[in-house]
Amino acid sequence: MTGQPLPGFRDFYPPEHASLRGIFSAWREASRRSGFSEYEGPELESLELYTEKSGDEIVGQLYHFKDKGDREVALRPEMTPTFARMVAGQHRNYKKPIKWFSIPRLFRYERPQRGRHREHYQWNCDIVGERSPCAEAELIATLCLGLSLLGLGSKDVVVKMSDRGWWDRFLEKHGVKEENKPGVLRVLDRLEGATPEQRKEKLGALAKPVEEAWEGNVHDSEALGEIKSALGKMGYGNWCETDFRIVRGLAYYTGVVFEVHDRAGKLRAVAGGGRYDDLLKKLGGEDLPATGFGMGDAVLGELLRDKKIESGKQEGADLFVVAEGAEKDLALSMVGSLRRAGFAVDYEPGFPKWGKQLELAEAKGARWALLVGREAKDGKVGFKEISTRRQGEARWIGQKDGSICLEPSPGDWAKVLA
RNA sequence: GCGGCCGUAGUUCAGUUGGUAGAACUCCAGAUUGUGGUUCUGGCUGUCGCGGGUUCGAAUCCCGUCGGUCGCCCCA
Known part of the structure; x- marks a missing residue:
């Protein structure tokens, strides 16, 4: 010991x-x-x-x-x-x-x-x-x-x-x-x-x-x-x-x-x-x-x-950014912007394989996965509700100040999928 | 301060009449170079709480000690 x-x-x-x-x-x-x-x-x-x-x-x-x-x-x-x-x-x-x-x-x-x-x-x-x-x-x-x-x-x-x-x-x-x-x-x-x-x-x-x-x-x-x-x-x-x-x-x-x-x-x-x-x-x-x-x-x-009462549980992030290695700079920009916008955002700094990243996203209890892949070059990213595996698509838009915003915003994703 | 039980991998534990240590799960890697709850393969880790004694040989028996736990004493 x-x-x-x-x-x-x-x-x-x-x-x-x-x-x-x-x-x-x-x-x-x-x-x-x-x-x-x-x-x-x-x-x-x-x-x-x-x-x-x-x-x-x-x-x-x-x-x-x-x-x-x-x-x-x-x-x-x-x-x-x-x-x-x-x-x-x-x-x-x-x-x-x-x-x-x-x-x-x-x-x-x-x-x-x-x-x-x-x-x-x-x-x-x-x-x-x-x-x-x-x-x-x-x-x-x-x-x-x-x-x-x-x-x-x-x-x-x-x-x-x-x-x-x-x-x-x-x-x-x-x-x-x-x-x-x-x-x-x-x-x-x-x-x-x-x-x-x-x-x-x-x-x-x-x-x-x-x-x-x-x-x-x-x-x-x-x-x-x-x-x-x-x-x-x-x-x-x-x-x-x-x-x-x-x-x-x-x-x-x-x-x-x-x-x-x-x-x-x-x-x-x-x-x-x-x-x-x-x-x-x-x-x-x-x-x-x-x-x-x-x-x-x-x-x-x-x-x-x-009494089997659970007084508190760990909360996972609102969203977990999953990115292809080539898109890691864009992913990091999104992480920063989303955090400043008030969302709890997590990601795996090593950007391993997608499967691994998704696995981590689930293990850490995040609600959404933000998928940043090749389509990102065309202004598109995916979002996925981890528990239900339902997936949708969003656009990312670079602002003048260098920040990035998503359309629709993560706050509306649930409505989009509903 | 007093007494009972306990102490083996990260975790939960197994270890037969003493013959120099195992399982499951977890973790890591791969199968699967863009889609995760399944499956398969491989890998890591232990001074068997610590110290001493008995013995050819101790995780196993004895003593001590430290730690844990339960009860007593006491009490926020």
Whole structure:
């Protein structure tokens, strides 16, 4: 085996890259339609940005090293610190609420597994400066739009929502001390697969009320109710449900949190997010409320593969110029002119035998073959629809400026043959 | 960090009780010097993941290591 990528890193050959681009364009399109603006930051940041401001879990998996200037640097493991820094720096120049998105490539040094590498792309959408839960609804609506643009619907995925504020009050009511709350929440986050006995052991007296909450025998919090109502109006009512089992591991969430899961429950979360009202202040910025989500390409890709959804395919050229060797100068002129006229044009620079050129034209997925042969001397060229093998004839006309135009134009060939 | 399975041509894999490596497809060339999805012919490529050990002899057995994969831990 020669030249493999580093462990956990991926090569994207054209077919895989086409799928990746399909995912990106769905993300971008959903963001654009929902009024989010794209931003980007450095993929390499000072180690300090993460060690001081992120949780221990993230720091333990940082991909970091010392650069040639002896600086401790890290490949970004998440976008939020960079986003927070950027917002803190310039937010006065932007009207609130700020709605920004990005598709960063993120890195973590950890053991690669299914749907999990040392590098991945993550769609991040955040809203800053909006305290109302309508911001969450807006994010979830955007998220659902992105998924639907990829061909996923409410029968494939579900947005599970919970509320840390609700848990806060719940724990308060059951006499959990303020300083113990984070610890209890962490325990709750890890109890997904535990047996009732194990739960009882970990939670003690809390086990029974927690069990009831998990069974859904409790009312939504006010915030969740508002979000559900808004999402219902926007047409995503059947995508969402309350699930108080969702807690999210990250410490900085303060309010509503949510995750997207496949309905079958086979994969880990496809996306996750929530409100982090205190984080920007802690990171040294202004006291601005914020909420956001991230969706990685890895688990999403697994889901699309399971559902047999092709997110993007390679497009071939509009036309492939096939020419006899003697006409190669004319062919090259046509290639140049047609490309300037807006067509995607490919050809084989070596101008081998016709059969070979046509074979290549088909293999590369071109729609039309432009046939430049001896008749070219009489001003004639052929065009052929590769998939149907139907053929027609066109005239080529040299312009004063040296460019060449075809009559009829390639754009009309389909009509001519019809 | 822990455990299961795996690692042979570009790709997918075969390789029988250890005897120094094969198929299919792909790719390249030709049959077919102006018409491509068929067919036929010929050709290329492997330090059998790497290192060590057992043996007259290892792709095959043993140990280690690296990589892949699945699960656990953990988590964006």
